[in-house]
Amino acid sequence: MPVPELISCLAEPLRAVLAGLDERTWQQLEEVRLRKGRPLMVTLSGFSFFLTRTGKICPELPGDALIVTERAFAETLAVMTKHSLYAVEEQVRSGFLTLSGGHRAGLVGRAVVENGQVRSLQQIGGINLRFGRAVPGIAVPLLPYLLATGRLQNTLLLSAPGAGKTTLLRDLVRCVSTGVPGLLVGLRVGVVDERSEIAGCQAGVPQHDLGPQTDVLDSCPKAEGIMMLLRAMSPQVVACDEVGSHADVQALLEALHAGVIVLATVHAGTAAQLQARPVLRPLFEEKVFQRLVLLGRSQGVGTIEAIYDDNLRPLLKRGTKDVEVGGGSVGDRRMQWHWTGCGGGIPAPTGRAPVVAYRLAGAGN
Amino acid sequence: MLETEISYALSPLTSAMQTAACHAQRPVANVLQESAIRLQERQAVSVAQAWEVGMEAERDRSALLPNDRAILLSLCAALGRSDRSEQQKHLRLAMERLAQAEEAARRAAEKNGRLWSYLGPLTGILVALILI
Numbered sequence: 323m324p325v326p327e328l329i330s331c332l333a334e335p336l337r338a339v340l341a342g343l344d345e346r347t348w349q350q351l352e353e354v355r356l357r358k359g360r361p362l363m364v365t366l367s368g369f370s371f372f373l374t375r376t377g378k379i380c381p382e383l384p385g386d387a388l389i390v391t392e393r394a395f396a397e398t399l400a401v402m403t404k405h406s407l408y409a410v411e412e413q414v415r416s417g418f419l420t421l422s423g424g425h426r427a428g429l430v431g432r433a434v435v436e437n438g439q440v441r442s443l444q445q446i447g448g449i450n451l452r453f454g455r456a457v458p459g460i461a462v463p464l465l466p467y468l469l470a471t472g473r474l475q476n477t478l479l480l481s482a483p484g485a486g487k488t489t490l491l492r493d494l495v496r497c498v499s500t501g502v503p504g505l506l507v508g509l510r511v512g513v514v515d516e517r518s519e520i521a522g523c524q525a526g527v528p529q530h531d532l533g534p535q536t537d538v539l540d541s542c543p544k545a546e547g548i549m550m551l552l553r554a555m556s557p558q559v560v561a562c563d564e565v566g567s568h569a570d571v572q573a574l575l576e577a578l579h580a581g582v583i584v585l586a587t588v589h590a591g592t593a594a595q596l597q598a599r600p601v602l603r604p605l606f607e608e609k610v611f612q613r614l615v616l617l618g619r620s621q622g623v624g625t626i627e628a629i630y631d632d633n634l635r636p637l638l639k640r641g642t643k644d645v646e647v648g649g650g651s652v653g654d655r656r657m658q659w660h661w662t663g664c665g666g667g668i669p670a671p672t673g674r675a676p677v678v679a680y681r682l683a684g685a686g687n
Numbered sequence: 688m689l690e691t692e693i694s695y696a697l698s699p700l701t702s703a704m705q706t707a708a709c710h711a712q713r714p715v716a717n718v719l720q721e722s723a724i725r726l727q728e729r730q731a732v733s734v735a736q737a738w739e740v741g742m743e744a745e746r747d748r749s750a751l752l753p754n755d756r757a758i759l760l761s762l763c764a765a766l767g768r769s770d771r772s773e774q775q776k777h778l779r780l781a782m783e784r785l786a787q788a789e790e791a792a793r794r795a796a797e798k799n800g801r802l803w804s805y806l807g808p809l810t811g812i813l814v815a816l817i818l819i
Contacts, residue, residue, distance in 0.1 A: 400768070404700065405699070405700040405726055405733075406767045408693055408769065408773075409699050409700075411697075442770045
């Protein structure tokens, strides 16, 4: 049960209230936000709520709101850093901490700047505990759409923040690395995990299952990491999160021209928004991504809104009749994929339920 | 020892304390060991609290003066709560203050001859902090 693990770092009074939340609330829980001296807030399915001292959820600030006292905040931070802020200095400087179980804590405080660069973060005043969910099996139904003549296509997952890109990428990596019987043979995957979010590595060990032949380069800048992986680990697939800078794009192009398959994510609410970003233009000019998967929240976190090809022609769109994909028609099934909650709502093109597909994949090893 | 573990090895504080305990003598070793266990098992919410409890348990075996306790407690209040360079500053300041206290004690002891009861544990702490 991942619930107590996420809140085990919280100070006792806060932990007690959160531990009392019901199962349904826990399924919807995305974030717990602590601000020193202010009310604790939780994010449930994208919406922010206050908690009372008795654990009642309120959209408006209640009179008996659960306040994060200075003492509770200090204790939480101390436990989170194992009383050793100096040992996680590099992560703190980047504004986050990786917690055991693959969860993350975003941090804000007073930045100490030296030569125009943030040297450290002091007087930390806010913590955002982000629930890192691994949902094994969610990528299995998507995989057939990412294949053409049996070969995995370069794929870009796009959405606004918090729609489940990283969770989907994580499972995609696991599937590609493990292989899916009858669909895809397992491949060597190199992951550049700049924000330690895909694998959630702790002391070099991924906290999430990324498959048997996945190498993780943790906390490494993407551009440099991609080149390091190409030189050192001869990956067949390279995966990275949140492509955004010119250097990232150049490194991706380098990998693509080296014959490596690329799986990446990017922040963009629509395909048009993506095209409007000048930094990403070379990726479209060279039509390097043959599949673009647009995620949204219309049916909950992780709803697959559309899949496009390299000409931005929609191959599949939620709520419309689909078109031919990967050499075979999928029929006129209405697309309503989403995997929030217990994740049962994804109609698999192969007719298999995601969980069963995952078990088959596991048995193949 | 603590300084090396914190500044160079970047060991988590509890394992740094345990390593230092291996190189220190009683009663300091006991205080370090006890404090580390208390922190690991979340019986103490802060380093200062863990240290205070550990020191209290060894009160009879040590001859620390209130001033020395205050120096160590103010060090503990800062341990693990800032970045590497800040930690180094706190450790060095504490060592300097302890050395001054030792010097003052030595002078006092020359007068009243009670040097040994005091100097032993204090030197132990100094060795634990300085060993590099």
